[in-house]
Amino acid sequence: MNKNILIAPLNWGLGHATRCIPIIKALEQNGFTPIIASDGVALALLKKEFPHIIAIELPGYNISYAENGKNFKWKLVAQMPKMFRAIRKEKALVRKIIANYEIAGIISDNRLGVYSKSVPSVFMTHQLNVLSGKTSWFTTKVHSNYISKFNVCWVPDTDKFPNLSGKLGHLEKPLKKTIYIGPLSRFEKKSLSIKYDLMVILSGPEPQRTLLEEKLIEELQAYPKEILFVKGVIQNEQKTWKENHITYYNFMNSEQLNTAFNESEMVLCRSGYTTVMDLAKLDKKAFFIPTPGQYEQEYLAKKYKTEGIAPSCKQEKFKLEKLSKIDVYKGLQNYATAIDWENLFSLFHGKREF
Incomplete structure (x- = not known):
């Protein structure tokens, strides 16, 4: 047995x-x-x-x-x-x-x-x-x-x-x-056509998850290209809808997220360590907004910014134009080991x- x-x-x-x-x-x-x-x-x-x-x-x-x-x-x-x-x-x-x-x-x-x-x-x-x-x-x-x-x-x-x-x-x-x-990740890098210019994925404790969601939805209305917005709210049923250029999901399972990450050019998210490991596995460029008051996420965001890996800012200071800084940074490389x-x-x- x-x-x-x-x-x-x-x-x-x-x-x-x-x-x-x-x-x-x-x-x-x-x-x-x-x-x-x-x-x-x-x-x-x-x-x-x-x-x-x-x-x-x-x-x-x-x-x-x-x-x-x-x-x-x-x-x-x-x-x-x-x-x-x-x-x-x-x-x-x-x-x-x-x-x-x-x-x-x-x-x-x-x-x-x-x-x-x-x-x-x-x-x-x-x-x-x-x-x-x-x-x-x-x-x-x-x-x-x-x-x-x-x-x-x-x-x-x-x-x-x-x-x-x-x-x-x-x-x-x-x-x-x-x-x-x-590093651990549930994802695999795939060669897929880019469908979204920006993927937003939210996570973390309330009320900060909702506060960031509200701020990003307001700021991203003026974004000129296609966005995938995963709210990270686990509910009994998966829901998806589209408003203008933003496609929303309440949550995605691992298989759907794996495809979504691979089909997205850039990622906007928290600087939680698990998310970082996923992005590194997939060689993605990202913009980080650490959860306010979480020293761990604030430290990681600062570390990656200092090392030229990814830009970041405080939640209350995020503005749409800050996303243009992503191109200047090298992104998360593949740190994966067997x-x-x-x-x-x-x-x-x-x-x-x-």
Whole structure:
């Protein structure tokens, strides 16, 4: 019988869930039976992608976000007790899941309570340094303490320069049991005719996703060419409509997105790390608007701008004419490396120790 592996992405936007898609496929290809566990839109998306896989709902962290980016960190800090309570509930539920589903291994994408001392447990993150302004040393220390409870930490990036995560994924003093597995993407580069001059894809927590959507729709009315606008709102039914030169989708599945990216000349999006990995796999040029107050996205946008890869600006400062800067930048190149899944999954066969 195939071994059951629990794979649990954090429900923070869609990025953690979507980058688990290639892992789920790799598990199936290597003779394992994945079982999905998450909550909210992350769980909804994976259930649509893998309707044949068992899906379990975990306790939601239920974090609400500030409308003003300057208040983002402090509102998050105020909700930490609520988050830690959810993590404790998560740990208790994981014990039951292990027993009920005969789990032989765990892959947690940033879910701090999804691990066990009784089965091999993997923590996946691109944030070894957790940036939070002047408190970065503290948030990084707390995060490192949680990571130490797992058997191994997978970082979806390369260990040397050039890399995509910069100081987020590379500590001055590396953590033990860390493996750089290479960038992850569910997409493949295809030779397709360009259908859209610009693709807009939204993601991330509310209310910032909606605030950016409203701003972009207003600004892009004067854009002279064809636009594909994917709102990133997971609903029961897919909806699509066209208004003037803009074709809208409430959401797309992975296959549709893969085609859409390949048929688009440029991309306008958040500077979330999963999106960055996808763009790098597809060699795309992009313009980034980081989520206000999210230090990680602000850092990445600044990094790519400094390195001449992609332009960016703050959400409140975006104007249509800023898109003309995309041509001056070199775009995201292919950082892809072949991932040795057989070796990584050997942990679940008891063939690897750290």
